Amino acid sequence: MADYELHYWPGIQGRGEFVRLALEATGTPYLDVARDAPSHDGGGEAALIRRLRDPANPTPSFAPPFLVHGDIVIGQTAAILLYLGPRLDLAGRNEREALWAHQLQLTIADAVAEAHDTHHPISVLLYYEDQKDTALLRAKDFREHRVPKYLGWFEEVLQRNPAGDTHLVGERLSYADLSLFQLVEGLRHAFPKSAARALADTPAVVKLHDNVRRRQRIRDYLHSPRRIGFNEDGIFRRYPELDGE
Amino acid sequence: MADYELHYWPGIQGRGEFVRLALEATGTPYLDVARDAPSHDGGGEAALIRRLRDPANPTPSFAPPFLVHGDIVIGQTAAILLYLGPRLDLAGRNEREALWAHQLQLTIADAVAEAHDTHHPISVLLYYEDQKDTALLRAKDFREHRVPKYLGWFEEVLQRNPAGDTHLVGERLSYADLSLFQLVEGLRHAFPKSAARALADTPAVVKLHDNVRRRQRIRDYLHSPRRIGFNEDGIFRRYPELDGE
Numbered sequence: 083m084a085d086y087e088l089h090y091w092p093g094i095q096g097r098g099e100f101v102r103l104a105l106e107a108t109g110t111p112y113l114d115v116a117r118d119a120p121s122h123d124g125g126g127e128a129a130l131i132r133r134l135r136d137p138a139n140p141t142p143s144f145a146p147p148f149l150v151h152g153d154i155v156i157g158q159t160a161a162i163l164l165y166l167g168p169r170l171d172l173a174g175r176n177e178r179e180a181l182w183a184h185q186l187q188l189t190i191a192d193a194v195a196e197a198h199d200t201h202h203p204i205s206v207l208l209y210y211e212d213q214k215d216t217a218l219l220r221a222k223d224f225r226e227h228r229v230p231k232y233l234g235w236f237e238e239v240l241q242r243n244p245a246g247d248t249h250l251v252g253e254r255l256s257y258a259d260l261s262l263f264q265l266v267e268g269l270r271h272a273f274p275k276s277a278a279r280a281l282a283d284t285p286a287v288v289k290l291h292d293n294v295r296r297r298q299r300i301r302d303y304l305h306s307p308r309r310i311g312f313n314e315d316g317i318f319r320r321y322p323e324l325d326g327e
Numbered sequence: 328m329a330d331y332e333l334h335y336w337p338g339i340q341g342r343g344e345f346v347r348l349a350l351e352a353t354g355t356p357y358l359d360v361a362r363d364a365p366s367h368d369g370g371g372e373a374a375l376i377r378r379l380r381d382p383a384n385p386t387p388s389f390a391p392p393f394l395v396h397g398d399i400v401i402g403q404t405a406a407i408l409l410y411l412g413p414r415l416d417l418a419g420r421n422e423r424e425a426l427w428a429h430q431l432q433l434t435i436a437d438a439v440a441e442a443h444d445t446h447h448p449i450s451v452l453l454y455y456e457d458q459k460d461t462a463l464l465r466a467k468d469f470r471e472h473r474v475p476k477y478l479g480w481f482e483e484v485l486q487r488n489p490a491g492d493t494h495l496v497g498e499r500l501s502y503a504d505l506s507l508f509q510l511v512e513g514l515r516h517a518f519p520k521s522a523a524r525a526l527a528d529t530p531a532v533v534k535l536h537d538n539v540r541r542r543q544r545i546r547d548y549l550h551s552p553r554r555i556g557f558n559e560d561g562i563f564r565r566y567p568e569l570d571g572e
Contacts, residue, residue, distance in 0.1 A: 223450035
């Protein structure tokens with residue numbers, strides 16, 4: 083049986099994908115609870131909800147994803163990666179590099195939250211169609227100002243890495259690299275035109291993305307049924323009107 | 328000379344306040360660079376900007392706040408507290424409690440980002456007045472759904488703490504307690520009516536807030552000129568129209 087249990091919504095990549103990538107890139111066995119356990123056996127999304135609301139859990143999560151490892155339950159994507167990082171050898175060589183990987187992850191999380199808010203700028207309880215006028219305005223700001231600012235900052239980070247511009251942290255793969263790969267994937271899906279424009283100015287970010295995609299375990303994962311496709315329930319949604327001219 | 332240098336905008340509490348509270352609650356000497364160093368000596372906001380853009384820094388921050396400690400530079404509020412936590416004895420007794428404190432902090436950070444977006448739902452580059460119609464809608468969702476959900480979750484966390492409902496993590500003060508205090512302060516300032524309604528259902532959160540406020544070092548700090556008042560440049564702004572009926 084797998085040591086690690088990932089609890090996340092079964093139909094989307096979402097924030098759970100950052101955890102999946104860390105587990106997949108290292109060949110770590112895990113149970114993707116809401117997807118792997120059949121619902122007629124009490125698994126599926128019901129299992130996730132049951133665990134999320136488990137009154138006996140002294141460390142309840144505000145929302146999925148959360149990771150169960152033995153009797154530890156950890157929520158918040160970045161905290162999950164903070165925990166997994168040293169265990170999967172994805173957090174650099176020492177405390178300083180682990181902290182830097184985490185800081186990078188938190189900035190990726192900020193970018194992801196902003197990407198989400200382009201289609202839900204008013205409320206997660208409303209449909210996109212009911213906040214579309216505002217979404218058009220927020221998405222314009224995101225693609226014109228925020229995407230270039232975030233990607234430009236990651237480019238700068240890569241350029242400044244004393245160990246070279248291949249990785250964000252030192253000279254080895256970290257979860258921050260995997261997460262930046264996913265951010266680029268998501269931006270290219272949701273905002274193909276504006277992502278292409280911004281990425282034209284960030285060659286090291288593009289190279290990092292391509293290197294991650296080329297890793298054997300990541301390739302295998304991306305071609306497997308375990309990789310959920312982008313869709314209009316997730317964080318990165320392709321609404322052409324939000325990508326501008 | 329102080330070991331810790333906090334770099335943050337000099338005119339607002341903002342995200343820097345979560346770091347200030349950890350330092351103040353423990354009587355830790357620190358330099359609040361943009362405020363303590365006189366601008367005619369090359370200090371002030373110019374010193375912050377210079378350091379933020381320092382091309383020799385291999386770990387640049389995306390934005391303030393950032394902490395300088397020796398030759399370490401750490402950005403992202405939650406990462407700063409992750410670093411300071413064990414050093415100031417504000418992160419529980421072991422790895423598990425430290426991780427839990429961090430998970431709580433990340434959830435507080437999410438609530439803070441949402442509080443900010445009530446007055447800037449479209450773009451940080453536009454004035455409030457230019458996005459006020461949308462702000463009214465986003466603030467309604469925030470005060471009716473998000474504030475009760477966040478505060479209710481923290482109440483649940485306190486109720487479930489096996490060591491009692493006085494602290495979020497175990498039986499001692501952690502930076503998560505200090506940050507929840509600040510979140511309550513901010514919500515009460517920005518949304519006095521709706522915060523009062525939500526807090527009526529979360530007595531343990533109110534008690535925690537009051538206990539933090541009663542601590543001698545926190546009292547001294549809050550009455551000192553080092554505590555910046557809430558204002559209309561910060562995250563928590565009192566625009567009465569955003570507080571509803």
